[in-house]
Amino acid sequence: MRTTSNVVNRLEEAGVKPSVQRMAIMKYLVDHPVHPTVDMIFHALFPAMPTLSKTTVYNTLKLLSEEGVVHSIDIDEKNVRYDGDISPHAHFKCKGCGAIIDLHIEMPDNKHIANFSDLKIDECQLYYKGYCKNCITM
Amino acid sequence: MRTTSNVVNRLEEAGVKPSVQRMAIMKYLVDHPVHPTVDMIFHALFPAMPTLSKTTVYNTLKLLSEEGVVHSIDIDEKNVRYDGDISPHAHFKCKGCGAIIDLHIEMPDNKHIANFSDLKIDECQLYYKGYCKNCITM
DNA sequence: CTTTGTGCAAATTCTTTGCACCAAA
DNA sequence: TTTGGTGCAAAGAATTTGCACAAAG
Numbered sequence: 001m002r003t004t005s006n007v008v009n010r011l012e013e014a015g016v017k018p019s020v021q022r023m024a025i026m027k028y029l030v031d032h033p034v035h036p037t038v039d040m041i042f043h044a045l046f047p048a049m050p051t052l053s054k055t056t057v058y059n060t061l062k063l064l065s066e067e068g069v070v071h072s073i074d075i076d077e078k079n080v081r082y083d084g085d086i087s088p089h090a091h092f093k094c095k096g097c098g099a100i101i102d103l104h105i106e107m108p109d110n111k112h113i114a115n116f117s118d119l120k121i122d123e124c125q126l127y128y129k130g131y132c133k134n135c136i137t138m
Numbered sequence: 139m140r141t142t143s144n145v146v147n148r149l150e151e152a153g154v155k156p157s158v159q160r161m162a163i164m165k166y167l168v169d170h171p172v173h174p175t176v177d178m179i180f181h182a183l184f185p186a187m188p189t190l191s192k193t194t195v196y197n198t199l200k201l202l203s204e205e206g207v208v209h210s211i212d213i214d215e216k217n218v219r220y221d222g223d224i225s226p227h228a229h230f231k232c233k234g235c236g237a238i239i240d241l242h243i244e245m246p247d248n249k250h251i252a253n254f255s256d257l258k259i260d261e262c263q264l265y266y267k268g269y270c271k272n273c274i275t276m
Numbered sequence: 277c278t279t280t281g282t283g284c285a286a287a288t289t290c291t292t293t294g295c296a297c298c299a300a301a
Numbered sequence: 302t303t304t305g306g307t308g309c310a311a312a313g314a315a316t317t318t319g320c321a322c323a324a325a326g
Contacts (some may be wrong), residue, residue, distance in 0.1 A: 017301095019306065050219035053308040058291065060306095074212045074265075078316095079290070092257055101257075108246055108264065118289085120231055126246065127212075127263040134187075134255040157324090159280065176315080191283040198281095217315070218293095222302065 006030065009011025014067040024049060025060045029084030035091070035100040037079040075100060075127045090126035103128065115120055141165055150207040162187060163198045167222030168206055173229070173238040175217040213265045227271060228264035234273025241266065 004100055007026045009127045011018040025044050029036070036044070042057045064070045081100060082111040083091075090103040103126075110121055145164045149156040162183050167174070176184070180195045199220055202208045211219040214233045219238060228241040241264075248259055 017300095017305080021307075038221070051308075055292085055309075056307055057219070059308095062292095072215070074215055077210070077212055077218055080215060092259070094257075103251065105251060110266075112242060113241065119232075119266075120270075120274050121230070121266045121268040123265075123267040124212055124267040125263075125267075127230075127261075128248075128251070128257075128259045129261040129263075130259040132258075134194055136258050155280080155325090159282075189283075193284075193317085194282055197283095 005097065009071055011064075014064075016063060016067055016069065021049070021056050022060050022064075024052075025057060026064065026069070026084065033083070033085055033102070035073055035081040035083050037081060038081070041082070047094045073100070073130075074125070089117060090123075092128040092130070092132075094132040094135050095129055096131050099132060101132065115121055141168055145169065148207055149202075152202075152207045154201060155208065159187070159194050160198050163195060164202065164207070167220055171221070171223055171240070173211055175219060175220050177217070179220070182191075191241075199234065205265060211238070212263070213267075215228040226262075228266065230266040230268070230270075232270040232273050233267055234269050237270060239270065246271055 004023070004027060007023050007030060008018050008077075010124070011026060012023060016022060025041060028041055028044060032044070034040075038054065038057050038061060041061075042054045046052055061072070065072045065082070068086065071083045071086050072074065073083055073091060075081065075091050076098075088107045090105055090107065092101045092103050093099070094101070107124060107126060110124065112120070112138065113121060142161070142165060145161050145168060147158050149164060150162060153188075163179060166179055166182060168230065170182070176192065176195050176199060179199075180190065180192045183195075184190055199210070203210045203220070206224065209221045209224050211221055211229060212234075213219065213229050223240070226245045228243055228245065230239045231237070232237050233241070238255065245262060245264060247260065249261060251257070
């Protein structure tokens with residue numbers, strides 16, 4: 001299957017051993033670009049993997065985001081969200097339904113901040129909040 | 139005192155009754171633009187206000203941010219930060235010392251997203267992470 | 277009085293930790 | 302074996318909730 005080999009590659013390239021659990025979590029993220037929470041991932045995988053523990057999901061996502069294989073997203077005050085798409089893009093959160101949507105717009109240029117040269121910037125997150133199509137009318 | 143009357147004005151303009159506690163919290167935010175957590179605010183005010191409860195700090199900040207008097211900042215995974223400066227600006231978080239610094243740079247133009255016209259955007263947050271001057275060398 | 281704000285204590289929720297067991301090299 | 306991964310149960314930390322009391326008009 002296409003995704004599976006991609007997933008193995010992405011893990012191995014980052015020096016992460018592709019265990020069954022790690023591959024399942026990574027594959028889930030790639031196949032479900034909805035920026036799921038730990039809980040969502042756990043409940044999605046549990047039926048097919050009844051020995052999976054939430055601790056492992058936490059451990060894995062922590063490892064993967066430290067290694068840069070996935071991104072963690074703090075757009076939601078309540079839970080951390082995870083994104084398997086690490087290309088630069090912004091996010092929009094609907095305050096009505098809670099959905100988090102990718103915005104593939106141009107990200108701000110870090111050179112703008114060359115002035116603030118006493119900072120070493122290595123991450124940038126751009127978040128928008130408002131209401132999506134379905135929630136505007138309500 | 140300058141700040142106090144400003145604080146009263148900002149609360150009243152938003153239709154928030156200026157109780158002693160609310161004024162103290164608002165004044166603290168304006169006078170200490172370090173994007174404090176609930177806990178920091180509580181511990182700063184408690185000595186002079188021994189009956190203050192953390193619940194009231196939570197209640198007040200929730201109310202103030204709902205009314206747009208302050209901004210809540212999700213740059214830190216662990217605790218929500220609050221900002222009394224509601225002018226548009228970006229934030230930088232040092233991954234070394236944890237400091238959160240204002241970046242008064244131009245914010246991205248929402249018109250860029252006019253294409254995504256099926257979204258009603260009413261908030262924008264721009265976060266940078268990295269290392270500050272003092273933490274780069276370590 | 278009546279409404280609104282405050283604050284204690286308990287409950288909830290998300291996340292981390294300690295430790296024992298399992299698996300792969 | 303030895304190292305690293307997994308998972309349970311417990312701990313920890315941040316925030317919310319329920320309810321009684323206090324304050325203000």
